[in-house]
Amino acid sequence: MPTSQSNPIRDAITEAIGGHRVILFMKGTPEAPACGFSARTVAALQALDAPFAAVDVLPDPRIRQELSAISNWPTVPQLFVNGELVGGCDIVTEMYESGELAQALQ
Amino acid sequence: MPSPEDIKRRIEAAIPGAHAEVEDYTGGGDHFRATVTAVAFEGLSRIEQHRLVYEVFGGEIGGAIHALSLRTQAPVKIQSH
Numbered sequence: 001m002p003t004s005q006s007n008p009i010r011d012a013i014t015e016a017i018g019g020h021r022v023i024l025f026m027k028g029t030p031e032a033p034a035c036g037f038s039a040r041t042v043a044a045l046q047a048l049d050a051p052f053a054a055v056d057v058l059p060d061p062r063i064r065q066e067l068s069a070i071s072n073w074p075t076v077p078q079l080f081v082n083g084e085l086v087g088g089c090d091i092v093t094e095m096y097e098s099g100e101l102a103q104a105l106q
Numbered sequence: 107m108p109s110p111e112d113i114k115r116r117i118e119a120a121i122p123g124a125h126a127e128v129e130d131y132t133g134g135g136d137h138f139r140a141t142v143t144a145v146a147f148e149g150l151s152r153i154e155q156h157r158l159v160y161e162v163f164g165g166e167i168g169g170a171i172h173a174l175s176l177r178t179q180a181p182v183k184i185q186s187h
Contacts, residue, residue, distance in 0.1 A: 073157070074160050074167040074168055087152060091152050091156065
């Protein structure tokens, strides 16, 4: 195994997750989501008036690779709260409907 | 291309006590929606439950299987008072 070289993309993702209480990795932007799953996740956050940071994974395929390696989660979108993965579109939607998302974001 | 039956069979074979309902919701053979009930989910968070299902398919998620939308649950437990 080669020793791990500096990995600026992974470091930037880790910093972004650590530096924002609520952060969404998505395809596209909140204003122009590029995928229905990302759009639904954004809609749930916006319905709760929750402020969140967003990162578009599309500009560089390595963002998605590194993100999945960090989170052990294969798909995008991914929502993190307080540095922890909350889930993707299915879980966020389920939590929105049950009221758990509002609680998690308080 | 996997069929909903393939997806169902693989989930049920890999996760102890699992029962899966799978539909191909675009008809294109690459967007699936699955509801999975399994004893193995008891005591696990949703994240952990979904990971168990995703792990069945590894790199196929995002590849041959473009999307696998999940709803997972442990079997309903009735508490008596």
